[in-house]
Amino acid sequence: MLSLLLNSNLGWVLLSTTTLGLAAGTIGCMAYWKRQNLMSDALSHAALPGVVLAFLLIGEKNLLFLIIGAACSALVGAFLIQWITSSSRISEDSAMGMVLAVFYGFGIMLLTIANRSAGGNQSGLDSFIYGQAASMVRSDVLTMMALALLVIFVIAIGFKEWKIFLFDQNFAKGIGLSLRGMNTIYTAVLVTTIVIGIQAVGVILMAAMLIIPAVSARYWSHSFKSMLILSSAFGGISGALGTLTSSWGSGWPTGPFIVVVAAGFFVISLVFGKEKGLLIQYIQLKIQQRQQQAKAVLKSEGVK
Amino acid sequence: MGNSIIKVEDLSASYRKNTVLEDISFEVEPGSLTAIVGPNGAGKSTLMKTMLDLHPLLTGNVTYFGLPFQKAKKRIGYVPQRGSVDWDFPTDALDVVTMGLYGKIGWLKRPSKKHRELAFEALKKMGMEDYANRQISQLSGGQQQRVFLARALVQQADLYFMDEPLAGVDAATERAIMATLKELNEIGKTVLVVHHDLQTVMDYFDHVLFLNRTIISHGKTNEIFTKENIAQTYGGNMRLIGGEFQHVVSTSE
Numbered sequence: 001m002l003s004l005l006l007n008s009n010l011g012w013v014l015l016s017t018t019t020l021g022l023a024a025g026t027i028g029c030m031a032y033w034k035r036q037n038l039m040s041d042a043l044s045h046a047a048l049p050g051v052v053l054a055f056l057l058i059g060e061k062n063l064l065f066l067i068i069g070a071a072c073s074a075l076v077g078a079f080l081i082q083w084i085t086s087s088s089r090i091s092e093d094s095a096m097g098m099v100l101a102v103f104y105g106f107g108i109m110l111l112t113i114a115n116r117s118a119g120g121n122q123s124g125l126d127s128f129i130y131g132q133a134a135s136m137v138r139s140d141v142l143t144m145m146a147l148a149l150l151v152i153f154v155i156a157i158g159f160k161e162w163k164i165f166l167f168d169q170n171f172a173k174g175i176g177l178s179l180r181g182m183n184t185i186y187t188a189v190l191v192t193t194i195v196i197g198i199q200a201v202g203v204i205l206m207a208a209m210l211i212i213p214a215v216s217a218r219y220w221s222h223s224f225k226s227m228l229i230l231s232s233a234f235g236g237i238s239g240a241l242g243t244l245t246s247s248w249g250s251g252w253p254t255g256p257f258i259v260v261v262a263a264g265f266f267v268i269s270l271v272f273g274k275e276k277g278l279l280i281q282y283i284q285l286k287i288q289q290r291q292q293q294a295k296a297v298l299k300s301e302g303v304k
Numbered sequence: 305m306g307n308s309i310i311k312v313e314d315l316s317a318s319y320r321k322n323t324v325l326e327d328i329s330f331e332v333e334p335g336s337l338t339a340i341v342g343p344n345g346a347g348k349s350t351l352m353k354t355m356l357d358l359h360p361l362l363t364g365n366v367t368y369f370g371l372p373f374q375k376a377k378k379r380i381g382y383v384p385q386r387g388s389v390d391w392d393f394p395t396d397a398l399d400v401v402t403m404g405l406y407g408k409i410g411w412l413k414r415p416s417k418k419h420r421e422l423a424f425e426a427l428k429k430m431g432m433e434d435y436a437n438r439q440i441s442q443l444s445g446g447q448q449q450r451v452f453l454a455r456a457l458v459q460q461a462d463l464y465f466m467d468e469p470l471a472g473v474d475a476a477t478e479r480a481i482m483a484t485l486k487e488l489n490e491i492g493k494t495v496l497v498v499h500h501d502l503q504t505v506m507d508y509f510d511h512v513l514f515l516n517r518t519i520i521s522h523g524k525t526n527e528i529f530t531k532e533n534i535a536q537t538y539g540g541n542m543r544l545i546g547g548e549f550q551h552v553v554s555t556s557e
Contacts, residue, residue, distance in 0.1 A: 033390070033393065157412055158411075158412060160406060160409075160412075160413075160414065160415070161406075161411060161412070163395070163403075164403050164406055166393070167389060167390070167393045167395065167400075167403070168384070168388070168389045168403070170353075170358050170382070170384050170388060171382065171384065171403065171455075173357075173358065174356065174358075174377060174380070174381075174382045175377075175378075175404075175406055175407035175459075176377060176378070176407055177411075218394070221394055222394055222396075222439055223394055223395060223396070223399070224393070224394050224395055226394075227394050
């Protein structure tokens with residue numbers, strides 16, 4: 001009976017990390033072309049204080065409230081990055097580095113306080129650092145899946161608009177697309193993906209879920225559509241395999257396993273990828289070399 | 305010029321604390337082909353971007369067909385500088401040209417076969433039909449420029465803005481682009497081009513606008529393309545070699 005329950009819970013958790021991976025792979029592809037990979041890292045770290053504050057305020061671990069808290073503090077982080085960049089001489093990457101570290105440090109500080117408070121010890125808030133998919137209950141899984149599907153839906157329905165927004169913003173504006181609107185939706189979708197992912201993957205490694213599938217997909221695809229689909233697939237499979245592996249031991253964190261699986265896909269893509277993969281580039285070089293050498297031989301024979 | 309197609313009144317623009325453009329007022333006749341010329345940093349691209357609402361307007365007013373930009377933008381095509389986008393983006397030439405139809409297709413709808421055929425026709429016009437399915441990262445600079453021009457053509461605008469379409473392209477591409485501009489001009493379209501090569505202004509354009517932070521002179525090429533105006537715009541560093549207007553070379557470079 002117990003094993004059956006455990007198995008069914010694992011099934012739910014698997015489903016949720018897979019959906020999360022799909023959503024993260026898709027939005028990660030957009031972050032890649034917006035050249036905002038570090039931004040997703042900063043935002044996920046910035047979510048931590050919000051999670052703990054939400055817990056301290058409501059006194060229980062309700063995922064929906066924690067997600068709202070996380071989203072608020074990630075957005076504050078995003079706003080700070082933008083504000084620092086535009087109102088001072090500090091460059092964007094420095095601003096992101098600062099916000100990332102300060103918010104994370106503040107989050108850990110709050111976490112220590114929360115853990116000392118009554119009942120805090122059993123709260124399982126620590127799982128937000130490295131991710132603990134197994135600690136999710138049925139309602140958590142449902143919340144997460146619904147939001148992940150929403151993210152995928154938003155990207156799929158405006159595929160053509162996203163493409164022109166990412167490729168040529170000025171032109172997009174010229175034909176009547178609102179850049180402010182697109183940027184707002186983009187940030188909302190990105191933050192949603194990050195905050196639903198932090199319980200399963202953790203704030204430290206969440207950015208990897210966004211970045212690695214996209215760069216892996218880049219080695220295989222020659223169209224934006226195929227890159228999106230592939231990136232999404234890499235994300236989904238990494239989520240599933242990582243969760244499965246981490247379920248072998250009790251209390252193993254999910255995040256690191258998912259990231260290691262994703263990195264495995266990246267290494268395979270880097271070597272065998274058909275677009276500029278290392279192997280294909282080497283073979284092409286060799287073929288060219290042979291051809292030129294053969295030509296040179298023919299020439300020298302002709303001279304004789 | 306009561307029938308002018310563009311009317312710019314007292315426009316100014318700046319980058320951070322530097323004023324780049326001041327006191328810009330001019331009108332453009334329908335069906336004209338105008339070159340905007342001036343030295344580096346004269347504000348040529350900024351003028352274009354400000355007129356197209358891509359850069360903030362500090363003062364002044366721009367109207368098209370008697371309407372504000374927001375109401376007229378469907379009738380305006382813009383070809384940005386080639387370097388303004390990332391050509392590594394995973395897509396092919398035909399797809400980029402199809403983007404020119406997105407406004408017509410409507411938001412959230414997919415392009416149909418008919419749209420793709422229109423885009424292919426535009427590519428063909430630019431002599432690029434063999435490259436329709438080529439990755440844009442694998443096109444040469446001139447080919448990329450032709451793709452951009454094809455994307456503008458497919459928009460079927462009445463008024464075109466082009467930012468240095470001839471920069472860094474080979475002779476064949478230059479001919480193809482200029483032939484297209486002439487053709488657009490012949491069917492009554494109005495075209496404004498940021499241009500950097502003074503030698504070809506006389507051959508290619510019927511109007512010229514000398515710009516150096518403000519308008520030095522604007523009018524018909526055969527009336528105002530003079531040594532004095534060139535010298536005033538470029539700060540006296542220009543020398544005319546050979547016959548009058550034949551070869552203009554910047555001695556500052």
